[in-house]
Amino acid sequence: MGAYYDEIEIEDMVWDAEKRVYHYPCPCGDRFEITRSQLADCEDIATCPSCSLVIRVIYDPLDYEDVSEEEESTSEDEDDVESNDEHFDDAMEKLSLTDEAD
Secondary structure: OOOOOEEEEHHHOEEEOOOOEEEEEOOOOOEEEEOHHHHHOOOOEEEOOOOOOEEEEEOOHHHHOOHHHHHHHHHHHHHHHHHHHHHHHHHHHHOOOOOOOO
């Protein structure tokens, strides 16, 4: 693939912790995205989900060698969050509201 819209250094991209992606503004109004696991796999192409443009991400692959280990520990943390959500759902089921008439 040789037709990149641009080449962007990873330091110029923004990490979105919620979506777990680096992103960079795309001219179409959306944003280019690439994950840490893609970077760990030496993939350097960030894509825009709304158009056909792609950018090449300039980064040091050695910085992302241990990403798979980090993601495994993060997925365990996400399991804890799901457990908390289940607890919240149980509490909501037990909640009863009464209408107080004056």
